[in-house]
Amino acid sequence: MNELYEQILAALHSVWNRRWLALAVAWIVCLAGWLVVAMIPNSYESKTRIFVQLEDVLAQQVGIGSGSIKRDIERVRQTMTSSVNLEKVIRSTHLGDEITTPREMESAVAGLAKQIQVKSEKENLFEITATSGRSDFSDGENAKLAQDIVQKMIDIFREENLSGSRGEMRETLAFLDQQLAARQKELESAEQKRLAFEAAHPQLIGGAQGLSQKLDNTSDAVRNIEADLAAAQSALAAIDQQLAGTPRTLVVAGQAGGPRGALAQAEADLTAMRARGLTDNHPDVISANKQIAALRKQAASAGGEAGTPNPAYSSLLSIRADRQATIQSLQVRKAGLQAQITAIAANQTQEPGVAAEAQRISRDYDVLRQQYDKLLQDREQLRLRGQVETERNAIKFEVIDPPSAPRVPVAPNRPLLLLGVLVLGIGAGVGAAFAIGQLRSTFATANGLERAMGMPVLGTISLALTDAARSVRARRNKQFIAAGAALGALFVILLATEFIQRGSVA
Structure with a gap:
């Protein structure tokens, strides 16, 4: 130590x-x-902060979601410091006063790229920083130059936001219009070809698929008519049974004598017995039935008709005529549909090549039609989206902190x-x-x-x-x-x- x-x-x-x-x-x-x-030399720094609004109800309705807006903002942020934009900054500030050759411009762009920073503080908050420290400028000129650079970057951000996506939208719409025009010509050609083929072969309209569909529809119609015909025939048989048990004339008791008057009286008595609740096994009912049977034989042997016409019988005859007409109409329709089925089957078996050609023409037309409709729908959606971006400016931003005027050098x-x-x-x-x-x-x-x-x-x-x-x-x-x-x-x-x-x- x-x-x-x-x-x-x-x-x-x-x-x-x-x-x-x-x-x-x-x-x-x-x-x-x-x-x-x-x-x-002293270097002066100027800053600004920009707030970008990501949510817009109308924009989301037309397909401009927050994810799409974020991608657009990221695209703008990345392209802000591109050579083209930096050249705009140089030419609009004092940096371009003494630049006369392309080589000098390239050198100035490379130097300015190191002096500008664009940072994302949050998802929708951006900070633009520019630094100026040229030795041939005074401190005041460097401070003013840094502020001018930041202000120009804000202008570029606004231009890129307003015109960048619109330019892309115009190019996309122009491309879709070209595709629609080409598809329209192809669709018109396919439609003319289809119409010519259908005029030459009207029985094969729709191709093999159309024939199969027609055959299925006709077969379903035949089955439905057969069901209706069976129901109409059953109803006609019921009417015939009712007619067999209904007398053509009515004989009222007390108004006619002889066997027919007695028969009418006996039938009236039998009806009264049944109304009282007597069954067919009751002795009085059995006796009345025997009496009615004997009187009917006497009335038949007596010949001639007496009494008034039965209105129920006449009504049943009218109903029977209507149902017979219905049965005849259904039979005619059934015969016609069966003839169509026979013709369709003959076309399928006799001309398979023509049917295949009809199917191909119909398929090509349907494909072109679907493509045209899809392109037309996409173009209208993009046009609506472009109008929303143009009128409402889907990417809305606000300059929170304007470009600061530096008074103290940062370096x-x-x-x-x-x-x-x-x-x-x-x-x-x-x-x-x-x-x-x-x-x-x-x-x-x-x-x-x-x-x-x-x-x-x-x-x-x-x-x-x-x-x-x-x-x-x-x-x-x-x-x-x-x-x-x-x-x-x-x-x-x-x-x-x-x-x-x-x-x-x-």
Whole structure:
């Protein structure tokens, strides 16, 4: 520990003995470093923040969802710093005042690309930053240039938002119109071909698929008619049964004599018995039935008809005639449909090649029609979407923070650099003095001499100064302190000058 302490003291003594060398080196390094720092131009930074609205009810209704808007925003963000847009910025600001050749423009574009940053703070919040630090511009001009660059980037963002997607929409609509025109010509040609074929072969309209569908529809109609015919025949049989049990004339009891009058009276009595609840096994009912049977034979043998016409019988005859007409109509329809089925089957079997051609023509026409309808629907949807984007501007944005007017440079950090140069200069002076002391074979302590020579030191002689020497030393120390203070004062002056220049930026 004592040895380390002695070495530190020896180093300090060596530096102090060569303090003028250390101070000279410090002055040289500081002056050179401060000159370099002064030559570094100030860089001024301007920022702006843009808020983009992603949700729009009408836009979502026409297919412009938030995902599509995000993709458009990302496209705009990536293309903002493209060479074309940066060239627009250069030509609209002071950066393009002295550019005359394409090579100079390329160099300016490459330099400007490093000075502009477009960052996404959130999904719908963007920050645009521009930095300007040209050495041929003053601080005020650099600050104004940075603000102009950011404002131009906002204008480009607006132009890309308003015109970029619209240009793509116009190109897409133009392409769809061309495709629709081509499909329309093909569809018209296929339709003319189909009409010509159907005029030549009317029985094969629709092709094999159409014939099969017609056959199925006709067969279903025949089955339905057969069901209706069976029901009509069943109803006619029921009417015939009712007619067989209904008399043509009515004989009213008490108004006609002979067997027919007695028969009518007996039938009326039988009806009254049944109305009282008597069954067919009741003796009175059995007797009345026998009497009615005998009277009917007598009335039949007597011949002739007496009594009034039965209206129920006449009504049943009218109903029977209607149902017979219905049965005849259904039979005629059935015969016609069966003839159609026979003709369709004959066409399928006799002309398979023509049927296949009809099917091919019909299929080609249907395919072209579906493609045309799909393209037409897509074009209308895109047109509506374009109108929404044009009138409502699906991507709505708002400049939250306008381009800032920088008053303090962001680079370089000149006060810190000035302090660093001062520290570096002092360190360089101390290091130079220490290095020179190490190169010379002198020893600051007796222990150092013993370790170097390997021999014991008997004693040391202290330095004795006269009054004149002490006066000279004191004067030199004052001069050294003044020179060191001058270096510190120069550092303070430079700092003050820096802050004054910062405050003077418009």
